[in-house]
Amino acid sequence: MHAYFRWLFMFCWILMASHAQAEPFKIGLLVWSDQIAGQVAMRAGLEAEAAHLQQQARDKNLPSFTLDIKLAGDGPAGVEKQIQQMQAMVDDRVDLIIVQPTDNAALSSPLQAANQAGIPVVAYDQYISGGHLSAFVTSNNYQAGFLDGEYMAHHFADDHTIQIILVEYPYVSSTIDRVDGFFDALNQYKQPYRILRSYQAVEPVQGRAVGQQILQDFPQPGSVDALFTINDGGGLAIVDELEKAGRHELFVATIDGDPNSVARIRKGSIIKIDSAQFCGPIGAEAMRAAYAILTAGKVHEHWLVPVFPITRQSVAHYPGWSGPIPEHYSNPCLTFLCRI
Incomplete structure (x- = not known):
């Protein structure tokens, strides 16, 4: 009888583990502007790479993910909005955050909150001071x-x-x-x-x-x-x-x-x-870095695109x-x- 319950327990554990592994990763994407053309091109490169990785995941039975995109907007209002957006993603316990920061210093608090929650953060185009970035991709x-x-x-x-x-x-x-x-x-x-x-x-x-x-x-x-x-x-x-x-x-x-x-x-x-x-490659590299962190655990922390x-x-x-x-x-x- 005890062996039966042990077998049943192990079966349920494996079933739950398999179900947990099948759940797609939740990636939050915070973008700055839809008025600055170079930034729009970076986002296009990122989303194109995300679509490629999602198709590859389906074809090869690799881990999948969802991409939740939030736009901040320009000016001081955009900075404040992005602070709130990033903190909300930390509170929602997404698996990873990709962010194009509106301000170097303003996102320090939500970055530190993400660090404390164990949520990796990938920044592209701009840096964030006052916390740890799992990866940073930008032009030289x-x-x-x-x-x-x-x-x-x-x-x-x-x-x-x-x-x-x-x-x-x-x-x-x-x-x-x-x-x-x-x-x-x-x-x-x-x-x-x-x-x-x-x-x-x-x-x-x-x-x-x-x-x-x-x-x-x-x-x-x-x-x-x-x-x-x-x-x-x-x-x-x-x-x-x-x-x-x-x-x-x-x-x-x-x-x-x-x-x-x-x-x-x-x-x-x-x-x-x-x-x-090379705006498109910057966005694509940020997406690749994010997926590699979720699936492989570690990537190079700093890319400079010429x-x-x-x-x-x-x-x-x-x-x-x-x-x-x-x-x-x-x-x-x-x-x-x-x-x-």
């Missing part, structure tokens, strides 16, 4: 800024003090790294420069307002030599305002590789260089946001790319 943003600064230094005479307007967004890691790389390049090439004024813009509404403000603050052609903007999300709207006002003397360096920016470079716009991301400097000389070689990243890819700033 320092390289992007450096390539812009390098190209600008080649454009102006060595003894010319470049009069620069800076458009920044000092709340997330990617844009901070881009600014650092840009000015490090100017300093490395011993190019004199002066920052005339700094503005903040990361999306189109802010960009239009900044473009109009620049025209008010610097109405005279020739009063500004160059503008460095940390992304196309805000930068393209700024360029729209400047070109409508006839400020074709300006040299604009930007970052992202938005198709609109690429088209403008082909036509000879005031955008002279755009250090482009960028590509688009100029009129190099634009034909850029494969676009979706990639693929060129094989044998190293430092892309070759002589033919940097030649004015």
